[in-house]
Every structure is written in C-alpha cells, then in structure tokens.
Amino acid sequence: xxxxxxxxxxxxVKAGSFTAAAEQLLLSKQYVSRRMAALEASLxxxxxxxxxxxxxxxxxxxVFAQHAQRILDDIQEAELAVSAGRQELHGPFRxxxxxxxxxxxxxPLLARFLQQHPAIQLQxxxxxxxxxxxxxxxDMAIRIGKLADSTLIARRLGELKRxxxxxxxxxxxxxxxxxxxxxxxxACLRYGREGQSGWELCLEGKSKLFEVRGPxxxxxxxxxxxxxxxGMGLVLLPEFIIAPAIARGELITVLEEYWPSPLGxxxxxxxxxxxxxxxxxxxxxxxxxxxxx
Numbered sequence: 176x177x178x179x180x181x182x183x184x185x186x187x188v189k190a191g192s193f194t195a196a197a198e199q200l201l202l203s204k205q206y207v208s209r210r211m212a213a214l215e216a217s218l219x220x221x222x223x224x225x226x227x228x229x230x231x232x233x234x235x236x237x238v239f240a241q242h243a244q245r246i247l248d249d250i251q252e253a254e255l256a257v258s259a260g261r262q263e264l265h266g267p268f269r270x271x272x273x274x275x276x277x278x279x280x281x282x283p284l285l286a287r288f289l290q291q292h293p294a295i296q297l298q299x300x301x302x303x304x305x306x307x308x309x310x311x312x313x314d315m316a317i318r319i320g321k322l323a324d325s326t327l328i329a330r331r332l333g334e335l336k337r338x339x340x341x342x343x344x345x346x347x348x349x350x351x352x353x354x355x356x357x358x359x360x361x362a363c364l365r366y367g368r369e370g371q372s373g374w375e376l377c378l379e380g381k382s383k384l385f386e387v388r389g390p391x392x393x394x395x396x397x398x399x400x401x402x403x404x405x406g407m408g409l410v411l412l413p414e415f416i417i418a419p420a421i422a423r424g425e426l427i428t429v430l431e432e433y434w435p436s437p438l439g440x441x442x443x444x445x446x447x448x449x450x451x452x453x454x455x456x457x458x459x460x461x462x463x464x465x466x467x468x
Contacts, residue, residue: 178250180214181243183207187223188240192230201309201326201445265294268453271308272317275396275416276335276440277301281317284464288457295453303367303394308445315444315454319413327443330458333465334437335413339374340426344406352409355385355433362408363387367394374411376433400426413438440465 186196187207197204215222222236232240272281278301289297300306300313308316308327322329341349349361355376363374365387373384389408393399396416403410403417404425410417420426442461448454 176214176217178247180210181247183210184214184222185240185243185247187211187230188232188236201447263294264292264453264456266453267296267298267314268457269298269300269313270315270317270457271300271302271306271311271313273319274301274303276319276413277317279415280465284461287464288460291460292453292456308443313444314448314451315442315457318441318443320438322439322441322443325443326446328446328449329441329443332440332442332461335415335440336437337411337435338414338417338421338428339409339411339430339434340403340417340421340428341409342404342406342425343427345403345408346427346429348406349408351429353430355383355430358385358387358409361387361389363389364391364393364399364402364408364410365389366396366399366412367392374435376430376435378433382436411435 183196183200183202186200187193190196190199193204193207193211197207200207211223218239220235220239221233222239224231224233277299285297285299289295306313306316317332319335345362352358352361355374355378358374373386375382375384377383391399391402391407393402396412399410399412400417400420402408404420409429410426417426421428442458444451444454
C-alpha cells in the first residue's frame with residue numbers, strides 16, 4: 176500500500192467516480208483504476224462497487240475511508256510542522272525550457288537560484304519540443320508563444336520581440352524588401368511549423384499571413400541565424416537570438432513597420448504544484464530577474 180493510493184482512494188470516494196477523481200488529480204482514468212485495483216488486492220477486500228451507471232462505497236470501504244482520511248490528515252500536519260521549522264527550500268525540481276532561450280537567458284539565472292537554495296535538486300531539459308508537463312513529471316515548463324488550452328496554470332513572464340533581418344551581402348545581392356508582398360521574391364529561412372505555413376506580419380494594424388519560400392526549414396533558431404549571417408536569406412526570429420549579430424553588423428533589420436506582435440513568455444505548471452514552495456520561489460525569482468522583457 177502506498178500513500179498515493181490513499182490520496183487517490185479518498186478522491187474517488189469524494190468525487191463519486193474514477194473519471195471525476197482523475198480530473199481533479201490530473202491523472203488518467205486508467206491509472207486511477209489500476210491503483211484502486213491494486214489497493215483492494217493488497218487489502219484483500221472490496222472497497223468500491225462498480226457498475227456502468229455509478230460507483231458506490233462498500234461497508235468495508237467506508238471504514239477504510241475513515242482511517243485513510245485520518246492518516247492523510249496526520250501526514251499533512253507532519254509536513255506542515257516540518258516545513259514551518261525549515262528555512263531553506265529542498266527537494267527535487269524538474270523544469271523544461273526552450274533550447275535557445277534556456278541557454279542564453281535562463282541558464283545563468285538557474286545557477287544563481289541554486290546558489291540561493293543549494294538544497295534543491297535541479298533537473299533541466301532544454302529542448303524545442305512540446306513536453307507533456309504532467310505525463311512526463313515536470314514541475315514547471317517555460318514556453319514561448321501562444322498557449323494551447325489545457326488544465327495547466329500559466330503565468331506570463333514577459334514578451335519577446337521578433338524581427339526580420341538578413342546579412343548585408345544578401346541584401347546587396349537580392350535587394351531590400353519594402354513590403355511583405357515582396358517576400359515571395361526572396362529566400363526566407365523558416366522556423367518550424369510556423370515558418371512552413373507563412374509569416375504572420377502586421378499590416379495596417381492587423382495580423383496577416385504572408386506566404387514565404389526558402390531553402391532552409393529548422394526548429395533551431397541559432398541554425399537559422401547562422402544561415403542568415405552566411406547570406407542565405409531573410410529570417411524572422413526573436414530578437415534575443417539575433418541581437419548580438421545585429422550589434423556586430425552581421426545582420427540588418429528590414430520591414431520594421433511590419434514586424435509581428437511579440438511572443439509571450441510563460442511559466443506553466445500543473446495545478447497540484449501551485450502550492451509548491453519551490454515553484455513559488457522560482458516564479459518570484461524569475462519575475463524579479465526578467466525585468467528586461
């Protein structure tokens with residue numbers, strides 16, 4: 176028997192169904208069902224009666240629920256008593272973040288955060304893939320762009336400006352575009368799925384999708400930046416990726432009046448982690464440090 180099984184069992188009893196309990200706990204219905212079957216097997220007793228219409232608690236299940244709730248209450252009281260007397264944060268903290276932004280901006284911040292809280296065991300994943308925060312067991316994820324509807328809690332951290340630019344050599348050879356409609360005359364270096372569908376730019380105060388074509392599609396901003404510096408075409412990227420190249424004169428911005436709206440930068444985390452002291456501390460730390468956004 177595991178403590179997690181007691182928590183799941185009490186959620187099922189209070190919710191009246193596996194489905195409702197699974198939604199509250201942010202677990203799959205199949206997982207909840209398996210854990211309850213394992214609990215009954217370990218106790219050698221039927222706790223729940225299931226049929227196609229409803230779920231009911233057996234007499235043994237009602238007795239067990241009283242003891243289970245008392246155990247959970249005692250555990251919570253013990254945790255609060257210990258945490259109240261402990262000043263430093265400790266425990267595991269697993270976070271996912273985009274590769275480029277993670278390396279350029281979050282990596283040094285994470286080092287400073289750990290210096291302040293050395294008892295935290297940090298595990299990071301830097302990748303441009305869309306991770307399943309709950310299913311893969313992350314405490315938090317940093318995401319850039321539009322957020323899909325989900326049960327995750329999201330906190331906006333700032334905005335990331337996007338710019339269009341190219342190398343001086345490319346512009347000298349292909350010419351400088353003066354309007355978004357001219358993009359079809361140019362080689363455009365495209366980022367991931369968004370780049371394959373086109374570039375969404377601002378025209379007369381409204382967003383409009385413009386078709387683009389080009390020799391390179393990549394899900395990595397640094398690769399596209401380097402291709403642009405090498406003179407392979409125009410590129411649309413967040414400013415934080417290409418600002419150093421612009422400062423060195425390796426890239427020149429174009430179509431400034433048509434630049435797309437900024438990308439939102441968010442921290443997302445499961446509902447059951449909203450009371451995590453580590454999550455709270457890290458969110459406060461990011462809000463204080465990311466003042467340049």
